[in-house]
Amino acid sequence: MRIMDERVAAAWRVLPDYLGQHVLLSAAALGLGLLISLPLTIAAIRSERLRWPVLTFASLIQTIPALALLALFYPLLLAISALSQRIFGQGFSALGFLPSLLALTLYSMLPIIRNGVTGVLSLDRSIIEAARGVGMTDRQRLLRIELPLAAPMLMAGVRTATVWVIGAATLSTPVGQTSLGNYIFSGLQLENWVFVLFGCVAAAALALVSDQLLALVEAGAVRRSRARVLVGVGMLLAGIAWAGIPQLQRESTGYVVGAKSFSEQYVLAALMSQRIEESGAVVTRRTGLGSAIAFRALLNDELDVYVDYSGTVWANFMGRRDVPSRPQLLQELSRWLQREHGVQVLGSLGFENAYALAMRRDQAQALGIRTIEDLAMHAPSLKIGGDFEFFGRPEWQALRQGYGLRFERQRQYQSTFMYKAVASGDVDVISAFSSDGRILAEDLLVLEDPRGVILPYDALILLAPRRAEDPLLRRALLPLVEAIDVEQMRQANLMVDRDLDKRSPAQAAHWLAQEAGLP
Amino acid sequence: MDSADRTGTQAAAGKGGMPPAIELREVSKSFDGGSRFAVRSMNLVVPAGTFVAIVGGSGSGKTTTLKIINRLIEPEQGEILIDGESVGSMPAYLLRRRIGYVFQGIGLFPHMSVAENIAITPRLLGWDAPALQRRVVELMELVDLPREFALRLPSMLSGGQRQRVGVARALAAGPSLMLMDEPFGALDPVTRDALGSEYRLLHQRMGLTTVMVTHDVLEAVLLADHIVIMREGSILAQGTPRSLMQEADDPHARALMDMPRRQALRVNALLDAHP
Numbered sequence: 001m002r003i004m005d006e007r008v009a010a011a012w013r014v015l016p017d018y019l020g021q022h023v024l025l026s027a028a029a030l031g032l033g034l035l036i037s038l039p040l041t042i043a044a045i046r047s048e049r050l051r052w053p054v055l056t057f058a059s060l061i062q063t064i065p066a067l068a069l070l071a072l073f074y075p076l077l078l079a080i081s082a083l084s085q086r087i088f089g090q091g092f093s094a095l096g097f098l099p100s101l102l103a104l105t106l107y108s109m110l111p112i113i114r115n116g117v118t119g120v121l122s123l124d125r126s127i128i129e130a131a132r133g134v135g136m137t138d139r140q141r142l143l144r145i146e147l148p149l150a151a152p153m154l155m156a157g158v159r160t161a162t163v164w165v166i167g168a169a170t171l172s173t174p175v176g177q178t179s180l181g182n183y184i185f186s187g188l189q190l191e192n193w194v195f196v197l198f199g200c201v202a203a204a205a206l207a208l209v210s211d212q213l214l215a216l217v218e219a220g221a222v223r224r225s226r227a228r229v230l231v232g233v234g235m236l237l238a239g240i241a242w243a244g245i246p247q248l249q250r251e252s253t254g255y256v257v258g259a260k261s262f263s264e265q266y267v268l269a270a271l272m273s274q275r276i277e278e279s280g281a282v283v284t285r286r287t288g289l290g291s292a293i294a295f296r297a298l299l300n301d302e303l304d305v306y307v308d309y310s311g312t313v314w315a316n317f318m319g320r321r322d323v324p325s326r327p328q329l330l331q332e333l334s335r336w337l338q339r340e341h342g343v344q345v346l347g348s349l350g351f352e353n354a355y356a357l358a359m360r361r362d363q364a365q366a367l368g369i370r371t372i373e374d375l376a377m378h379a380p381s382l383k384i385g386g387d388f389e390f391f392g393r394p395e396w397q398a399l400r401q402g403y404g405l406r407f408e409r410q411r412q413y414q415s416t417f418m419y420k421a422v423a424s425g426d427v428d429v430i431s432a433f434s435s436d437g438r439i440l441a442e443d444l445l446v447l448e449d450p451r452g453v454i455l456p457y458d459a460l461i462l463l464a465p466r467r468a469e470d471p472l473l474r475r476a477l478l479p480l481v482e483a484i485d486v487e488q489m490r491q492a493n494l495m496v497d498r499d500l501d502k503r504s505p506a507q508a509a510h511w512l513a514q515e516a517g518l519p
Numbered sequence: 520m521d522s523a524d525r526t527g528t529q530a531a532a533g534k535g536g537m538p539p540a541i542e543l544r545e546v547s548k549s550f551d552g553g554s555r556f557a558v559r560s561m562n563l564v565v566p567a568g569t570f571v572a573i574v575g576g577s578g579s580g581k582t583t584t585l586k587i588i589n590r591l592i593e594p595e596q597g598e599i600l601i602d603g604e605s606v607g608s609m610p611a612y613l614l615r616r617r618i619g620y621v622f623q624g625i626g627l628f629p630h631m632s633v634a635e636n637i638a639i640t641p642r643l644l645g646w647d648a649p650a651l652q653r654r655v656v657e658l659m660e661l662v663d664l665p666r667e668f669a670l671r672l673p674s675m676l677s678g679g680q681r682q683r684v685g686v687a688r689a690l691a692a693g694p695s696l697m698l699m700d701e702p703f704g705a706l707d708p709v710t711r712d713a714l715g716s717e718y719r720l721l722h723q724r725m726g727l728t729t730v731m732v733t734h735d736v737l738e739a740v741l742l743a744d745h746i747v748i749m750r751e752g753s754i755l756a757q758g759t760p761r762s763l764m765q766e767a768d769d770p771h772a773r774a775l776m777d778m779p780r781r782q783a784l785r786v787n788a789l790l791d792a793h794p
Contacts, residue, residue, distance in 0.1 A: 130626025132591055134640045134688065135616030148630050 007194040010504055011183065016246065017284070019202060021178040023243035026166045026210075029101050033108030033161060040109070041116035041154075042142065051117065058110035066107060066168040070175050073099035074293065095297050096286075100172035100179075107168055108161040115157025119150030155218040159211050166207040170199065173288045174261070176297050180206070185288035189261055190496050190505065210236070254282030255473065258297060258306035261288045263496045263505070264353060264435060264489065268307045268459070270509035272477060275518075279476040291316070299341045304467045305477065309353055311455035313337070315394070323398065326456045342465030346474065347481030351435055351489045354457035355395040357384075358432040358444040360422060371448040375429065376403040383409045385418050385427035395454050396431075402453030435459075435486050437494025459489075483516040491515075538603025540696055540728035541565040541588055546597030548583055553595075557583040559752040561597070565745075567695070570722055570729045572739035574775065575749035581732045584749065585698050588730065589618045601696065616640055619689030623701040625681050627673035633659075633684050634669040640692040658687040661721065679710035686718060690725075697722075699731040703738070715742055737779045740764070748772045 044054040061069070077099055081092050092098070123146060131141040147154070170181030183199025186192070213232045220228025255276050259269035266287060273283040286303060295317055297303040313333055314320050324332070330348070337343040357372060369375050375382075384407045390396055391410065399405055407429070413421055422430045423442045432439060434446050434457075461480065467473050492512045495503040503511070543563040549556045558580045565571050573581040586592040588599065590611040599606050606614050627636050637658055638651045646654070659666060662683040673681055682703065689697060702718075703711040719742050722729050733739050739746050740760040747757040748767075756763060756772040764780060767773040 124624075124626075126622070126624025126626040127628060128626075129591065129622065129624065130620075130628070132612075133589070133615060133620035133622070133626070135612045135614075135643055137610075137612050140643065145628060149628075 006507075007192060007504065008198070010506070011195055011198040014182070015202065018178060018180050018182050018199075019206065020243040020246055022166070022169055022180045022203070022206065023239060025097065025100055025104065025172060025177060025179060026162070026169050026206075027240045027243075029104035029165050029169070030108055030158075030162055032101065032105045033112060033165070034158065036105065037109045037112040037116070041113050041120075044113065044117045045120045045142075045146070046138070055114060055117065058113050061106045062110045066103070067171045067174075069103040069107065070099060070171055073103050074175055077102075078296070095293055095300065095302055096176040099175050100169065100177040104165050104169055104172070108165045111157040111160035111164065112154070113157075115160070116150060116154045119153030119157075120146045122153075123149055151221055152218060155214065155221070159214045159218070162210050162214060163207045166203060166210060170203050174290050174293070176286060176289050176293050176302070178284075178286055182288055185261060186266060189288070190263055190266060191499070192502070192504070210239075213239075254284050255304045255467070256284045256286055256302065258289055258294050258303035259285070259287040260291050260294050260306075260308075263437075264493050265307065266505035267492050267496060267508045267512065268349070270505040271480070271512055272305060272307075272461070274506070274509055274513065275476040275480070276473065279472050281472055281476075298343060298462055298464050301464045301466045304464045304470075305346075305473060306462060307349065307459050308462055309457040309459055310348075311354060311457035313460075314455060321394070323453060323455050325452060326458070329456060330458065337462070342468060344463040344465075344468035346461040346463055346477055349459040349461065349480055349489075350482040350484045351459055351486035352457050353433050353435040353459055353489075355390070355393065355454055356432050356434040356449075357399070357429050357447045358422070358439055359429045359447070360425075361443050361445045363428060364445045364447075369447065370445075371450050372399065372403050372405070373450055375447055376405055379405050379407050379429075382407055382428040383411065383426070384429045384431075385411045385413050385421050386431040387415045387418055388412055390431040398453040402451050435489040435493060437490050437492070437497050440487075440490045440494050441498065459484075479518050480516075483518060484512060488512060488515050537567055538600070539564045540567040540569075540602060541730065542600040542603075543584070543587065544598040544600070546584075546587055546594045546599065548587060548592060548594045556580075556752045558587065558594070561753065563747065563754070565728060565730060567602075567728050568726055569744045570719065570742060571731070571745045571747060572743035573730065573732045573747045573749060574734065574736055574739050575755070577734070578751075579749040580752040581749045582700055583752075585700050585730060585732050589615050589620060589698055591615075591620075616644055616692060617694055617696070619692075619694040619697040621682075621685050621689045621697065621699045621702040623704045625685040625705075627681055627684055627688075629673055632670050632672060633664070633676070636673065636684055637687045637691050639688060644692055654691060658691055661690070662687045663717070678706050679714060682706060682714060686714075686721075690721075695726070695728060697727050697729045699729065701733055702731065704733070704735075711738075718742075736775055737782070740779050748775060 040054050044051040064072075074095065077092075084090060084092065127145065127149070128141070131145045136144065169179050170184055172179050173181035173185045180199050180203045183195045183202070187195030187197075187199060213236050215232075217229050217232035217236075220226070220230075220232060257269050257273045257276070259265035269285055269287055273285055276283050286297070289297065291312065294303065294306055295308065295313075298306060310329060310333055314329060318333070318336055323329075330345075334345040337345060357375065359369065359375075364370070367374075367378050369378060386396070391412065411421070411427060418427075418430050419438045419442055421427045422444065430444075432444065432446065438444075439446060461477055463470070463473060489512075492508040495501075495508040495511065496505055541563065542565070543561050546558060546561045547556055548558045561580075561584060563584070573584060575581045583592055587594050588601075590599070590606070593611075601614070601617070628639070631639070634652075634655045637655050638646075641651055641654055655669060656666065659669065664680065664683050664687070668676070668680070673684065676684065685702070703714050706714065715738060721727070731739075731743065743760060745757065746760055746763055748755045748763070748769075748771075750771060755769050756767050758767075763772065763776045767776050
């Protein structure tokens with residue numbers, strides 16, 4: 001029960017930030033959507049030739065899933081930014097607010113345009129004839145007759161768009177925009193259902209309140225009650241101002257700590273945030289980021305610090321295929337980050353989160369297996385299980401070639417079931433991440449890689465270019481370097497992943513700090 | 520033909536110095552690119568101050584003819600002259616502000632009060648607020664609407680009251696020319712008769728020129744000075760009600776014009792049969 005209360009309290013603490021950003025994003029998208037949709041609506045009303053293409057375009061956008069639409073804007077904006085960098089010497093961020101804004105703006109257009117066009121075209125013909133008959137110009141007819149009479153229909157479209165946009169804005173979290181989706185994405189990852197529910201309820205409540213305020217404006221417009229319109233518009237603007245003013249102030253101050261979307265990252269982000277806050281600075285967290293997005297955000301100074309893994313940087317961002325020794329890789333990587341991007345590697349935390357092979361400790365001991373070399377001799381009589389990705393990865397190729405591994409059989413599992421399979425003896429060996437808490441929970445042995453064929457994945461603290469020499473950040477985070485061993489990280493990960501006696505990332509981070517003997 | 524019959528042709532000849540209020544010259548309109556004509560090579564002269572009724576069956580082109588006059592429908596060919604001036608090249612909305620227009624659908628603006636509806640054309644012409652207000656009061660008296668109706672919405676009025684507002688709106692900017700398309704067609708017979716007679720008096724008092732389209736020959740006979748019978752986009756016959764009822768040459772025209780008298784005779788017979 002106390003855990004429940006703590007989770008709810010944790011959810012309330014971040015509500016102003018999440019809700020504020022969510023409101024700002026939705027309001028900006030709807031404002032921009034209206035600004036674009038109204039001229040398009042008028043064009044579609046007046047020109048039969050334009051009507052079909054405009055409505056079809058808007059419908060087409062609606063068929064793209066919102067998440068895909070958001071994701072598509074990231075590479076698009078990245079390309080435009082690169083182009084602008086080349087032409088004007090000035091790029092812009094392809095992350096966070098901008099892609100979310102554009103995608104949601106497009107998303108808001110269909111209901112507004114369709115309702116506006118239908119509203120005007122379905123007006124009584126005799127009223128249109130009268131408007132022409134009394135000598136109105138096309139413009140006067142539009143402004144005095146058609147738009148006022150179609151206003152309820154148009155407003156209904158705006159209300160639909162509002163509800164859609166507020167709902168879809170929760171999906172902007174993975175592209176780096178803080179929103180109420182942060183509750184949902186982190187809650188899903190950490191199996192914190194209180195967070196998931198909190199995010200859903202908050203988004204629904206926001207949608208409902210906005211819809212009702214717009215309904216008030218609409219009723220006021222229909223009944224020509226200025227008071228209603230003013231109250232509705234006033235409350236909407238007050239809400240946006242409430243969301244916006246703290247955001248504007250926050251932009252300039254404080255450190256931004258990032259995290260990708262898995263448990264260890266949430267724990268490490270919490271750990272770093274706690275240390276920065278203890279040094280007296282303000283911290284904003286941007287969690288649940290896609291891997292490439294977190295890295296790009298750091299390069300663009302939108303994140304100040306986050307933890308990434310040497311193998312990820314080496315293979316995914318540097319595009320290297322070779323596997324040098326650990327010290328050499330670290331040296332080349334640090335130099336590349338410094339030279340190409342001005343990113344500072346503060347140091348390694350002291351553990352790896354690498355691809356690894358693991359088996360039950362008792363079975364390994366019985367067979368006398370400690371390393372992958374030992375495993376190779378027994379492999380033809382053993383079964384291996386991997387997650388959906390593993391057998392397609394270069395690491396698997398390297399292992400097979402490097403050790404001549406041949407198993408009796410190989411199977412694929414969803415990762416939770418993979419651990420159950422090795423525990424129950426359905427398979428003998430599994431692919432694992434070396435810092436996964438479940439290794440501890442199932443008492444597995446991670447086999448050593450004496451030939452060094454698997455890329456090292458040391459957890460590295462990366463500092464953004466503008467914070468590369470930041471004294472406060474260095475003072476706060478340097479004690480973390482080489483301070484955490486893999487057993488401790490597994491234990492912390494297990495705390496937030498397990499079902500019973502589950503802890504929040506912040507609690508796990510506190511535990512980790514104590515365990516590592518940090519000052 | 521008697522002399523009254525010749526009003527049209529006389530004015531067309533330009534006698535008397537004043538140009539006709541309306542003149543259509545060789546006007547044609549087709550809605551399907553020229554295979555069928557709603558109005559074909561139409562010539563019509565309406566002298567100032569006359570009340571002209573255009574009658575004919577549905578599809579005869581009478582409504583098209585009316586809408587060509589204020590260019591709600593643009594003809595493909597021909598010329599339109601209002602008060603002797605060709606109006607084909609001026610912006611249509613400027614022309615329409617000079618001409619009152621009343622139609623069966625009435626088309627009151629549902630989101631505007633009675634007063635706002637009546638004042639719309641003067642407002643478009645840029646009258647100031649006191650002038651608008653005076654004009655609304657004046658017109659509501661003219662069409663016999665209680666003053667307290669001014670702030671009501673059209674949905675709160677009866678059909679007859681709405682059409683009074685429609686007439687007032689058409690008269691608001693002080694046009695000398697009124698076009699009416701089945702203006703009283705949707706009203707009950709008593710209201711219809713009353714409104715028709717009242718309008719005829721207004722026409723007289725204000726020295727208007729009125730062109731009214733109707734399918735009701737009796738209404739045309741009772742209200743108009745001059746009747747134009749149309750069929751298949753052309754004028755079949757025209758003249759005073761009296762002359763057309765007495766001596767229409769065309770069999771279709773005669774059938775049409777005989778109707779009021781035949782009905783009157785039957786009504787009389789009915790009354791005589793029961794002393």
